Amino acid sequence: MRFKSYLGIIFLSATAASCVNPPDNFPTVPSITFESLEYVPTSGADSLIVGIDFQDAEGDLGLSATDDDPPFNSVNFQRDAAGNLITYSNRPPEAPSYNPIDWAIDPIVNNQTVKDTIWVEQNPNQYNIFIKFFIKRNGQFTEFRWQDPPYYTTFNGRFPRILTSEEGQSVEGNIKYGMLSSGWEAIFRNDTIRVDVQIQDRQLNRSNEVSSSEVTLRQITRSTSQ
16 A cells, blocks of 8 residues: 555654743643644645644653664663564564564664664653544544554654753743654545544653544645745
8 A cells, every 4th residue: 555655753843932941830740722623735755733722831742863762772682581683583472563663673772783673662651742533433433553564663752852951941832743643635526524632741650632623634635835
């Protein structure tokens, strides 16, 4: 299916205003409200763009490209009782069949490339924005799980640091987060969908979860001429 090769994410923008003396109601745990959901078809991969407003008392939001050490590492390597990496050829009965989420080919472990296929566990803290999709069928919403077959992917991702300084400072602003696929219409067609969103700060505090309205792609389509 053609759309499988076009799954991806793009960070579009973040605008923030900081306050030296935050209002009393600025939260230590990030707080978000849902702002918008737009669908932008193009001649290539189409964009589904979610917008949220945020507030945070410490301003420790966002991850840079170099934030890849624990707790922000991408995966944890599964090991046997002796501490050895578990390879696909020597996998135990409980190990999953090969898929690109549970297995890593030629990964770098302790700064060295391991020329094999290694069992891994995805680390959710590699991300700071979390997206769930739901489809309404027979009056009930059911989660559409991108991590399951045949997609084996996620639209969770990262937005960059809101502040360049490590000094705590309250912030509020807006994030626009785009998700690319040439399969939105093939998958969701005329279905009623909902998108749920959370963010996480660098202390691993998860925000509240917010939801879009119940919409169809047609209802939220934005002209590319805008």
